[in-house]
Amino acid sequence: MxxxxxxxxxxxxxxxxxxxxxxxxxxxxGVFYFNPHDTASLSLSNTSVVPTQTTFKSQSIVVGEGASTQDDLYVFTTLKVDDHLRLPITINTITASLITGDNQESATSAISKSDLPAIFIAFPKLKPLAAPPLLRETTIAPGQSAEGQLVFHFPVPKSTWDTRKSATITLDLYHQTPQTIVIP
Known part of the structure; x- marks a missing residue:
């Protein structure tokens, strides 16, 4: 064998x-094709820029010290956020930054809903511009969108806004990369 x-x-x-x-x-x-390439898309509409001026009476007894004024700027804009993920997204903070013509940066957060009534009392001409706000901690379901008004305060005169280099809004999301859009 x-x-x-x-x-x-x-x-x-x-x-x-x-x-x-x-x-x-x-x-x-397949993973690349079927997964979204961006977290969310942002779009702005109805942007209004309103200058205000406050005059402070002087309490000083120093000769030559008179009333002083302060120029402020309020930016009202409506932001729409579309969720492109298969997960809900939640807004953490909403900020805006302004880069002036002489490269000075001014950053501010969106005015909270609880502070808006005080602003409308101080500046009654702003009240007609009010619309339902887009709030922090808003959760947007997958494939859905959220829209609301944002109000930003910049302590600059309107001439500074008119000669700005850029103005942007940054939407900081929980567990996602921040999203930025240019204010027209």
């Missing part, structure tokens, strides 16, 4: 490696 041999012919590992690489490439292409 002949001795059994268990020898196998030599095989090249190239074919199984090519098949595995092809399957992994198909999986990666």
């Amino acid at each position: 002949p001795d059994p041999t268990f020898a196998q012919p030599a095989r090249s590992p190239i074919l199984p490696l090519l098949i595995a690489a092809g399957v992994l490439a198909l999986i990666a292409a």
Whole structure:
């Protein structure tokens, strides 16, 4: 009786490696194609810039010290946020930054809903511009959108706004990258 041999012919590992690489490439292409490429899209509408001026009477008894004035600027804009993820997104903070013509940066947070009545009492001409606000901690369901008004206060005169280099709004989201949009 002949001795059994268990020898196998030599095989090249190239074919199984090519098949595995092809399957992994198909999986990666599917993940890339079916997952959204951006977290959210932002769009602005109804932007209004309102200058205000406050005159302070001087309480000083120093000769030559009179009343002083302060110029402020309120920016009202409506922001729409569309969620492109398959997860809900939640707004953490909403900020705006202004870079003036002489490269000075001024940053501010959106005025909170509880502070708006005091501003409308101090500056009654701002009240007609009011609309439902977009609030911090707003959660947007997957594939849905949220829209609301944002109000920003900058302690600059209107001429500074008119000669600005840029003005942007940054929406900081929990667990996602911040989203930024330019104020027209």
